[in-house]
Amino acid sequence: MIGRGYIRMMLLGIALLGCSSCRKELCYDHNHSANVSVNVAYNLDWYTHWEPGVSIDPDWEIEWSVVLPQEPEGVRLITYPNYEQVAGQTYNLPKYGGKLNMPVGSHNLMFYNNDTESVLFTGNGEQTKVTTHPRTRASYTKLHPDEVTMNTPDMLFAAYFRDLQIDEPDENSYNQIQKNLDVHLSPRVFSYVIRYEVKSGLEYVEQARGALSGMSGTVYLANGHTDDDPVTLLFDCYKKEWGCETVIRSFGVPGIKLYDVQEPKAVESAGNYTGRTNNHLLYDRNEANKVIEVNKKYEHRLTLEIYLTNGKTKRIELDVTDQVNSQPRGGVIVVSNLIIKPDDSDSDGGFDTSVDGWGDDQIIEVPID
DSSP: OOOHHHHHHHHHHHHHHHHHHHHIIIIITSOOEEEEEEEEEEOTTOOOOOOTTOOOOTTOOOOGGGTSOOOOSEEEEEEEESSSSSOOOEEEEETTEEEEEEESEEEEEEEEESOOOSEEEESOGGGOEEEEOBEEOHHHHHHOTTOOEEOOOOOOEEEEEEEEEEOOOOTTOOSOEEEEEEEEEEESSEEEEEEEEEEEOGGGEEEEEEEEEEEESOEETTTOOBOSOEEEEEEEOEEOSSEEEEEEEEOOSTTOEEEETTOSTTOOOSTTOEEEOSSEEEEEOOSSSEEEEEEOOOOOEEEEEEEETTSOEEEEEEEOHHHHHTOBTBEEEEEEEEEOOTTOOTTSTTOOOOOOOOOOOEEOOOOOO
């Protein structure tokens, strides 16, 4: 005969099984995530901000494919949930996007291309900053010990979304939520074509390299703003039949801010408005109807260092502040009528013959947090 205690234990077991079944049905069988289809496009024609009136000589033969930003190989998404119960996630997608599962809740989303090598990331979320590796050049550092010299960055695109909401599915629904997200990534790095036009003496040039001062050392990935942190970018030049040329990448000048078209107050409408204040250049270049504010308080000097066929090293520095201020996020910088002589001295044309050797640049590796 079965005892009452045994019967009570059997009934309790059945009840627990029922609760377990209900819990499984109500919780574990539900899809607490959404199937998000991400569609990625790129603002490839938004690569430079030339001030209206800046023209390019039609006789130039520039390979514009090296200036225009190229579509990257892939995209990375980092999520920052607006609640503590779920950790952020990282997804790697093809360059035009793809499908992914994202947990229920409110998320901030950071998109950027994942094929960069020369940039370093600090901070997180909307405060994520991007910088690049320090780079030293003995000859330059010796003459300008107070300058911070940096490597030029890779091409970089980004977009930031706030508060993407994925709602909890209805308790009677067993189907996964479907969402579509269209993402337009805009450049955070811009290109400058730099031309050194030599009037005479090009035959004495064996190699050339240069530096551009007063450029920003960091950019905010979320919004394209740049810090007030002027650095000098070092780069190599390539000899042409008319002089030397290079294309460098840059975050732009320091102190860039982007506003909605209603701000600052001086900007009354969108369109092609160009306005000026005492220290700023304001103009619209159509990134989601933003207006760009540039603080014009830094000097921009272009250095050309030449290794001559006779083994000597020459240097010339030129003030290109006006050219850079009118093109704060990419453009064309030109210096003309350079005359090179094998026996130039410090007092003749601004060249410097006291530099020790040509030597190599040194890129300093900085650990990523």
